[in-house]
Amino acid sequence: MFATDDAIVAIATPQGRGGIGVVRVSGASALSIAASILESDGPLQPRHATFTRLRAGTRTVLDEVVATFFQAPHSYTGQDVVEISAHGSPVVLNDLVHRALDAGARLAEPGEFTFRAYLNGKRDLVQAEAVADLIDAATPLQARVAFDQLEGTLTRRIGEIDADLFDLTARLEASLDFPDEGYHFIDPEETANRISAVIKAFDRLLVDASRGRMIREGATVVISGRTNVGKSSIFNALSGTCRAIVTDIHGTTRDLVTETIDIGGLAVTLVDTAGSRETADIVEREGVVRAARARQVAALVLIVLDGSDPFVYDDDRTLLAETAGQLRLVVFNKCDLECPQSGTFVDVPSGHRVDSDELVRVSAKTLDGIDRLRHSVVQALSGGELLRDTASMSNTRHIRLVEFARGHLVAAHAAVASGAAPEEFVLTDLQSARSRLDEIVGVRTTEDVLRHIFERFCIGK
């Protein structure tokens, strides 16, 4: 059952990149939610558009926005509505939605704004019936079907994890309801192990989720390295343009050069940066700072080294150390000259480990290895899976539900492992986790739990 007076939020403009995107919040607390998102002097005025900024905070995106307050009943839904217009990037809009969620809103079900409009007399019955169908489609069964067409593998994966969790809860329930049947259903150690296995499975799913989002919304790939190792040549080779100026002079590239290209079906924003080196030139120094910033937000960093002379310079080592926790590829350029072969450089002199699958050898001059580099970029961004078959979650709702479920499981695991609470208490956490997944895989009732038990065990005297 969903409520009809709490605050709901969603992106109101069509999916994908547009110039301007709108995030809509509806509900009695819309105004206070807006207030906690926006940096603004005083409350928003009804029917006024207010130019303001997003509050600094834990979220990274800082952007200028226009917020408009429609006071009940003079709004689309008939409730208090705040619409926030921002730049149309999916990243910015998703960030806005997340801020609203953090402030207490919940994600709107498909068609829910229109449904509320109907409830508040803003839509007539004919439209409302169509809306009811729409919402009906959001109930798990139909939603699952619709969802399967888009991302069948994801539902399957969540379903598999949920099945494990379901079996675990059924066994625990059986151990409580049927203590004298002569069965060993499960013990605490087994319970703890199985819970942590489910947590790990969710972790893998969540890692894939961030990749999934990249695929849908595009990813930023930043080319970094010392000066004059051939970053701009690689930029041009990958993008098939001559956007970046290439010379033999150290420090030719000073500002960020970007180009959006298609690599293996991925929308990639390729960024060429100034080479890292100590320099007295103010312009070049600013370029180096920008390069560092670009690296921090990159989905993938390409660290370009001179293949004939790698790891010799401090700058190389610093760069490797800085990006150690990031998704990255180490590119040996100039392999037409002299390029050491397999595996020799896996252990970097300074001790910073480079995995051999992070290494790619190319020659931007002869274009040798450029296709291999493209392939590696796709591999790195998509987690090695074929794109059309990826089981990643890119739906904000699903990510959030899985994160919630994971939180409950962590609590359950802690209680079991420490012996702090008996089974029936632990089960409340497991049930909370499962109820989150219900929204994805469909509701299962205690009837289903009992069926599961009776199918597997001969219970009863």
Place this chain on the structure above:
Amino acid sequence: MNFDVIVVGAGHAGVEAAYAAARLGCSVGLCTLSRGTVAHMPCNPAVGGTAKGHLVREIDALGGLMGRAIDATGLQFKLLNRSRGPAVWSPRAQADKQRYATWVTNALEREPNITWIFGRAGRVLASHGRVEGLAMEDGDSHACSALIVTTGTFLNGLIHVGLEQRPAGRHGEPPSRDLAESIRAFGFQGGRLKTGTPPRLDRRSIDFDARVGDESWTVEPGDPVPVPFSFATTVPLRNRMHCWLLYTNERVRDLVRSNIDRSPLYNGQIRGIGPRYCPSLEDKIMRFPERERHQVYLEPEGLDVNEIYVNGLSMSLPRDIQETLVRALPGLEDAHMLRPGYAVEYDFVQPTELRSSLETHRVEGLFFAGQINGTSGYEEAAAQGIVAGLNGAKRARRELPIIFRRDEAYIGVLVDDLVTRGCLEPYRMFTSRAEHRLLLRIDNADLRLTPLGRQAGLVDDEQWTRFEARRDRYDRNLAMLSKALIRSASGARIPAAQLLRQPGVRLDALAEDHRVDLAFDLCSRELDLSSVETVVKYEGYLKREVALVERTRKEGGRRIPHDFQYFGVPGLSHEVVDRLSHVRPETLGQAARIPGMTPAALAVLGAHVGRTPPAAMLP
């Protein structure tokens, strides 16, 4: 004669119904064949068990009979799940069937508002959708404002032993056909269910002494310090008899397999649906071929009778095969079978025909309780009996019904499950059915329900005085635990409650080691202490559960008018309209629990039934 309330049937549902209505001051007619058919246990000689023990504690907290009766006459007492958490502890006792029945009969005799009506009930009298009375088969008739039908397995009962069939409600008792016909005539939806019972053996043909030291037999003793069912029990309980555990073997398996075509369960003779949680021996062996052996408990049926109940061997094979099969068990080579196991098929009324008060939607003043509603078990029956008796009395007095919520009683879970979901198989209570299980413990059954029972008129002065003392004790103990400072392992002085919250720390030991002065009733010490211990130790979990309950009540507590027209509400599918019109949920929460409801249908419904103020909220 003229009664406020008439109860048909004096089984576990009937006696509780009559007793409850009588305590509310109503004149009650209790209709049964004879004084010798009251509070029978036609199946296992036991009361309680997981979740069922919870029901008995709740019945007791509401002033019912079952808890006191079993404490007074039980042969052996056990607290199940003692190694688990306090929310799933459940008392179970072996019953002395005869003494139990006598105890209950005497209690009813002492109740001045109850009058016996001996004889066979014939017809429900009703006009214009309202109950007017009961006609007996012999032609007599009695008027009443509320009629509570608790006929168990008697409606068109059919007993099967092998290929033999005979109409019967229970062993040796004829079924109710006229009454069945009269009920059917109202147009209730219903169906046919099946249940079964195992053979009984003659105690004198079994050499129990020779089994001491026999590895194939295990003695099953009671608890060293029995925990009583009733809050009223102040005399320490005693175990008077053992049970024995043995196992089926390959010979039993082969006998069942080679004679399966003579089992009415497997040759198509039985159509009714049996309970999955209480499978017949035939089912156990045919459906779980991988299980090498099955448990068999030998349970005495009483101190003064020779029947031994063979728990686990419920079957409907022909008599001669049952005899051979029993003797194939180790140590039972010479056992004499007093009567064979049998299966019984009977009519039940889909409980979706009922409101949460157990009154039918179709006929005002007509109530159903017990096995007729598709449940199984004495405890489930008794629990419904209290609800029907209470609300039958309320109907007779033209007062509003009293409904127990899912978050305050297993009784509430039971009734709500029945009236919103209906039955596809005999319904048994399990702790997993109660989503707020943590709050519904045996240790707090009185704290949850006795004040409600008092308000309703179910709880007499004696019980109320005892309860007030117990509640004071509980409050004092809680205050003591947060107040008393004790020295922790690190040397710091901390409140006792804080130490108690640490894993592995038990109240009993803590109170002793640190001389914390706690008050408790000597006879129910364990549960007295556990009610305090649990709320301190698991405070976090319980608080979260309470918050969840409040949220659920806020969303689900909105009332739907009884005459609400679902037809014509835009956005509801025909299927959903049909289901809602049949079940007629009383609240949005109930509507949500109806199988097949979608969130969208609920939202549409919620918008259409309008808003009612919080005062009108129901479960």
